[in-house]
Amino acid sequence: GAGGRDDDGGGGDGGDGGGGATAPGVTEDSIKIGAHFPLTGVAAPGYNEIPTGAKAYFDYVNAQGGVHGRQIEYVVRDDGYNPTNTSSVTNELVLEEEIFAMVGGLGTPTHSAVVDFLNDEGVPDFFVSSGSLQWGDDPEAYPYTFGWQPDYEIEGKIIGQYVAENMPDAKVGLFLQDDDFGDDAEKGVRQFLDDQVVAAERYTSGNTDVGPQIAGLQAAGADLVLSFNTPSYTALSQLVALRLGYEPQWFYTNVGSDADLVGSLLSRFSEGAVEGGSSSLDGVMTTEYIPGVDQPDDPWVQLWQKVWDEHGEKGKLTNYRVYGMSHAYAFVQALQAAGEDLTRDGIVEAMEEVGADLEGPQLAPFRYSSDSHLGISGMRVVEIQDGAGEDLTPVLITDIGDAEIVEDDSGQDGDAPPENGVPEAP
Amino acid sequence: MKARSHSPHKEHQPRPRFGAARPTESVRRAQCASCARAPRWCASHPEDPPWGVRPGGPLPPSPSSPDRPTGSPTGSPGGSPAATGAVTGSTALALRGVTVTFGGVKALTGVDLAVAPGTVHGVIGPNGAGKTTLFNVACGFVVPDEGTIERRGERLTRLRPHDLAGLGTARTLQGLGLFDRVTVLENVLVGADRHARSGFLTALLGLPRAAREDRALRERAMAVLDRLGIASYAARYPGSLPYPVRKRVALARALAAEPDLLLLDEPASGLGADDMTELGDLVQSLAAEQGVSVLLVEHHMDLVMRVCDEITVLDFGRRIASGTPAQVRDDPAVLAAYLGEQVG
Amino acid sequence: MQQLLNTALGGLTLGMVYAAFALALVLIWRSTRVVNFAQAPMAMVTTFVALVIVDAGHSYWLAFAAALASGLVLGAVIERVVVRPVEGGPEINAVILTLGLFIVLHALAAVIFGNRYRSFPAPFGVRGIEVGGTTIALTGFGIFTILAVLVTMGLLLLLFQRTDIGLRMRASAFNPEVARLLGVRVGRMLTLGWALASVVGSLAGLLIAGGSLVHPGYMDSVVVYGFVAAVLGGLDSPFGAVVGGLLLGLALSFVSGYVGSQLVALAALVILMLVLVLRPGGLFAQTAARRV
Amino acid sequence: MAALRTRASAWWAGSILGRHLLVALLGLVVVVVVLESSSDFRNLQLASMAYLGIAAGGLTVLTGLNGQISLGHGALMAIGAYTTALLLDDREASTPLPLVVLAAVVVTLLVGIAVGAAAARLHGPYLAGATLALAVAVPGIALYFKEQLGGEQGLRVVLPDIPAWVLDLAYFVTGQDLTRSRYVAYLAWLTLVITFVLLANLARSRVGRRWRAVRDDEVAAELAGVHLGRARVSAFVVSAAAAGAAGAMMALTVRLAAPSGFTLTLSLTLLSAVVLGGLGSLAGALLGAALLTFLPQVVTDIGVDAGLSDIRAAELAPLVYGVVMVLVILLAPAGIVGTVRTALLKRRLRRSAAAQTRTAGTNPTAPGTPGTPTTDPATTTSKGSTT
């Protein structure tokens, strides 16, 4: 729509931003981008670290002279994981702050509230921090929206296939967060081991008492539990299992398996009921699509460490922050690709053309193209030993639906960041 | 105000609160030439218009305010219960063998009581004898374990207080029970509300009908306030008013309903001698001139003896005596149980 | 069978936790006629105090004591500083005030202690006890919880029913003016009420946190269910609070396990409504009071 | 209070509706001017202020006039919002907007009857507890019936295209094209005005009078012929209906109905808005809604301007919000509107009293001068046992 013609910062998307710039939020020497995260409230713990990571990396890039001589201005707004707030802060970001693009907005229900608005207004909506399918499976409907992380469905597929092949007679129990996360994943998993699943228990995030669910899995006699949950629920499920004396093989998804975090959570309980240290998840299987802090000598992690030391706030580097930096890296690359004269449609086209070739920490390439905006295409299965992942498979890639699972040959795995740590256009 | 109210020659002064309380036009004009006193309070004016209301709904133009328009026809259609109360010969209220127990406590045991229309019936008895409980039975707060209640010949079963109010029973509480956060006028309007007919939608849409009706109610209410001499307090909140005024407001609320049966629970408690006298006159005129039947609980013997046509005495929930004031007063049982040595 | 047992035991422990919190609400209701929504964040703050002490390498029990002590102080201070002025005013104001406190304490904790998950130690085992080969979902700490709650309930019953101080507290709550006439230092009683309630609240906080994760919002769900438990029992009765807590804990545990964890809250609503429709004053309210 | 309370001094004739409509008209003019002169962003903010205002208006009637406390109005809004979402699931959704809103109101109203009836006998904390449970229970239902109600993601709401005649009208009146956000804002505010007129009518009518009577003294009210149950349920239903309308507007503004949008926080903030603004006063409700809508953003901006990182600033916002709440309660116990009003009354009272004392021996508390709106029972001398 046409913005109000008044002085209190209207202007909408009228493309008549400041200076000689080519798009809203873009000037000769600056680009303003925004994001919505839960910075307060129950969902905040953990997630509130992602933007600190991203910010650190943007500051780092700015210190290196920015992109095409433009400094990146990163505006973060709190939505308390409440869609209503998301919509109002997004309005503020787009209509008042006049951001060029939304980068890394977090959460499925929250982002759902604004995805229509962003696309109506033609605001690039990059790298939504959520593995839901809707961020990219339908570019027709949402041309401006791009996913980033591997969607939950392909994660489910890869895990499912691995289990089907390597543990054909395991009795599988599913421990699912009761939203798109759990649902998409279950869809993927069941493609391969529908007959092996003996129980599927759902927990409602926010309800910290998962005793009944775990008891249900135990009662069903599951000896392998595939858990699609957030880190805190990994810790909770482990604690409940202790209480129930339930010792299956645990398989946590990437999201929930932050060994470093969960380990520190589970450490120091009385009477050594839980062995301290991050080794507390040893033997647990999980997946991996970007290197995390458990691999300190990975070149990417070293870059992140450098960035954090130079530009981060107090507190240590965590996987949440690594996550933030990783998609910040991808966005900088997108800006490079979009070239000197930056427009909203320009950067979207650029992503559809070269997006699949973006360098970066991700182990498998993105799936960006004119008919898919889904993010990273695959991952590898690992087993945690001494708090670090040991590869069980090479990097496997696939796509949603019945696309088959193949080994990745893009060489994304094992690449290293450029010297200055700022990506070139692919 | 009190300066004048309590000056030695008060008989020939306007009544305290009303005189001083900056009388409304009507009130001042109403002052009787001979004694500069609101006619309705002046003993020398027997022909003064009766108290409260007259059968047949709309209020009569009270001489104390000739300028006031008569109540609107939407008033109480088809004659107020007062009419029936006065006409039908049957008893206004009849309790037969009423028994009430609370847990172990027998508050009432087989009490019989009949109130003839247009009479004042006193109920006295020691504290905890069951007087208030009797009232609670009569107006539906307490369902008796045994016994029956009749109003104007019809037997009432399991009617709740608001139903009975609709049938013309009004009651004042032993306390005050005023609505403290609304004005005096609105307190009375709530009492008058049973004469309104407009429904929820009318109110929601604020149709003219609602406004008309509201006006009628307000006139009713103001008339009652005026007759009780507290019209000038209409816009005030009860909380900070002098106690006797509040007592009158409570009374006004009951009268605004134009009941044919009026239950007064210790209406005189805490009142000064003068207010008590006025109250007495008021009660008598209500009964004598409107045919309102009054059931009165009081501990002030002089008042009871003066205004009651008949008295029932309760003790430990039983009726120990009943009859005319004279009979009761000399009844030894009553003397022993209630009056003690010092009578009146 | 085992699932049944474990769900029940889980419900039991959970219920006791609700009960603990409900006891705090009952205490403050009885002694000040205020429903304190800030009870949870107050407890949360004291729990973090304990956590700081544990992190400093001191013993759990020292931290435990410190938390209760800080609870006492916190309660007293809050009453004197912010609650005192609204006492005697409309009760809704007190409610809103405590809601305000709720928000403030939350925000403070997030800023001071950091808004992230942290683990909180337990003094006893968090492993289920072995009974004849099978482990049952009852931990050493769980037993501790149950005992702690029962003891607290006993103490509260004594305080209110047997002691003069309890009588004074109730009098001040019901009718401050008359209480003053009778020589009761009403102000002190109200402060005391808040202080004690906040101690019990802190205890609840420690019991919930023990052997689990804490973050500034970790008590929030307990606010609802603890309150519901208290109301179920009839806010005036410590015994009722515990019964209500157990009832709720068990019911919710089973609903969560056998129907669906999304309906837990709905179940709570249904139970509460069933009880209140039959007994508007809660399970253990005194018999229908005289109205006129 | 008094905004809704009928001026007892006024037994002057005149259509209630007439006066309220007049005020409403003025209100609408202001709305048009404000909306036209502010940016899309402001428009949307104002839209959310409107739906909060509608809900608060309903709640203030319930709590202020009838004395029932509700911690569950967020849940009622949710019901309105979900109804709307179900009816507006795609661009081709045929039901005209007014009907959609009406449906939302009716559905919520029906739920209100059920809840109100169940809650009719409850008081104080027991009512609070019941409504609190309601507030947390309802979102759970949406989660449980994933298929129909979209689970955690909730339901998208598709705002139907603006009717041509509306566009033309808008252009004709204002000379500007009507943006979608402004369209929503107009819808919300129109609904608000209508709701408030109706609420004001009720409050001023015998219905409202009976509500207040029940609030002040149930026994006396019953004796005066008020049907307690009916009075309390009707009050609840009315405010539920308002919440339903609010929910519908919220759905249109946010374009989503999701459980996480109707947390307990919503209900609680609504109640605080009502009390902070001034319990029982529609103006107060609106004021409170404004507070809710603008305070957080203002605070965050201040924080950022003060050089805090966005994240720190965001963490501070609730702190300030809470502090403001506490301060208002402490400094203006009767809420903003209420306190201002009592201040005025006190002034008038004092002046008249001064006048009185000059003419010796007249009643100090003279007629015509209203007493303080609420007199603390403890300070009023009163006789007879409480009944």
Add this chain to the structure above:
Amino acid sequence: MLTVTDLAAGYGPVRALDGVSFTAERGRVTAVLGANGAGKTTLLRTISGLHRAERGSVDLDGQRLDRVAAERMPALGLAHVPEGRGVITELTVEENLRLGALGRAGKVDGSDLERVYGLFPVLADRRAATAHVLSGGERQMLVVGRALMARPTTLLLDEPSLGLAPRIVAQIFELLRGLVESESLTVLLVEQNARSALSIAHRGVVLNLGRVVADDDADALAADDQLRHAYLGF
């Protein structure tokens, strides 16, 4: 001995007390009379510290009472039977009575309770009942009884006869007279019913509009017809 000097108090603009001075002798019943709104209740509330005095002083046996908090009064041997609303309806009858004894200096024992129960047998049957169920008069008895529990040396009674049956009133007055003689109490008795009040009072103070208009021996007052008609209504 209770001495009130130039006491003034009010409610906002309302002057309820306007320079009241009088003395209540120990071992005597002093009746405070006057029409509704004369300021009687305010006087008592101000003496016992429930209401702030704007001016003047109160002196009990040589100790300044004004500026002393209400809750300290019982310790000083002063008990106040408030006007209406005096019962804590949520507590049981016995708890109400026990409460009465808590404030006082000395030790409580059963005998106090028994004395009250002896005086008001109705209450004895009701020990365990919540005061809420009591009838109006029973409540009044409870309030009076509770004041006696404090074994006061000075007793302020605000319309104790309110809602009480004549016989009970007579009883209470008897009791007062007895106590005053045996334990030389100082009694300040506010009554509407001037006649019966004067019948037991030694002295009477008549208030009007917050001012003392008469202060004399009881029988002297009762004898003064003009005064009686003007202020005492009999």
